[in-house]
Amino acid sequence: MEGVMSVRTSSSRIPLDSFRCFDSRPRFPIARSFISISMDLQRLNPFSVSCVGAQQSNSKDASATLSPTISDPEGNALKIKEWEVGRLQDEVAASQGIRIRRRPPTGPPLHYVGPFEFRIQNEDNTPRNILEEIIWHKDVEISQLKERRPLHVLKKALDNTPPTRDFVGALRASYEKTRLPGLIAEVKKASPSRGVLREGFDAVEIARAYEKGGAACLSVLTDEKYFQGSFENLEAIRNAGIKCPLLCKEFVVDAWQIYYARVKGADAVLLIASVLPDLDIGYMIKICKILGLATLVEVHDEREMDRVLGIEGIELIGINNRDLETFNVDISNTRKLLEGRRGQLIREKEIIVVGESGLFTPADIAYVQEAGVKAVLVGESLIKQSDPGKGIANLFGKDISQ
């Protein structure tokens, strides 16, 4: 049936292009190859074309279920616009060298046709790497969460949240006191690259141990699917009386998440330059400032660093030594990105640089400090120790808790 270009309605044949079809959680036009397969399936299930978004019908006449444009022209026009905006977003991002696409260009690979479920994969609906997979999943997750707790509800909840703590101030104070990089210790149960890092994980207990061991701030992973984290952990740590300011370690793709993080007790949020275009970063920084949140803007290569240095209002830049597309970790990345005029500009702007990932020994800490960082973000090497708080002394080569 490949190559079928039209479907039959009761009155006429309509070219598929005029349908702009959508799946059952409609966001994306469904690829033409999918339509032809669904047409094929009609022999098994006469209602199968209803997958294009029209209402299900009990009629044996497939024509009754065909046209979404006929059943809901306005809703459909809106979805088409949404999809077009998504494509435009990806084009703008690509022009800034961003390879991560915000959502699959031709829709998710999983489709439901009546009782059948299919996976039709092609390069437009298959993520190119783990980061892209996480972002596509996040996009769907956020649109569902937003339906349950719309922005106006979150804004109301803000009235009852306590004030934020000074994340950047805590890092500066720690550096002034110890003359060592201020530690952001990460509450991290698992990761896509390393699997489960700690069994019997108690987020509050770990957070307490980190604070006791001398961490200036904590980073709490909130992604459930890939890191086994949660907003419940963030909230529980915040409510347990821990004083260290908290970074909400999320994959932010929508400003709604910033409000949500604030309501759940965050003092800072992460923005990833390989995912977000400059305008989004600038806009999100402004929202964070209004909400009293700090932003840690993360880069991995020179191009991202140059983009971020051109954005207003940056206070903290994280250099991730982990390539989130390949998982390669190389701490010399921190030094590379701080060499020459980039390091000079950072010093002039008094931006604090955070060295992130792959730090295990006092020599690693000394290396990134020498390169110019005033803070470090550490997960694996601490979380794997039986007492993560004591792990801090091992990492720095001395007790930094006093």
Ligand SMILES: O=C(O)c1ccccc1NCC(=O)[C@H](O)[C@H](O)COP(=O)(O)O
């Ligand atoms: O850690 C991963 O496997 C990972 C995969 C995909 C996206 C992000 C990922 N990690 C986030 C981080 O960068 C780290 O959690 C953080 O910098 C701490 O790193 P480490 O000390 O190496 O645990």
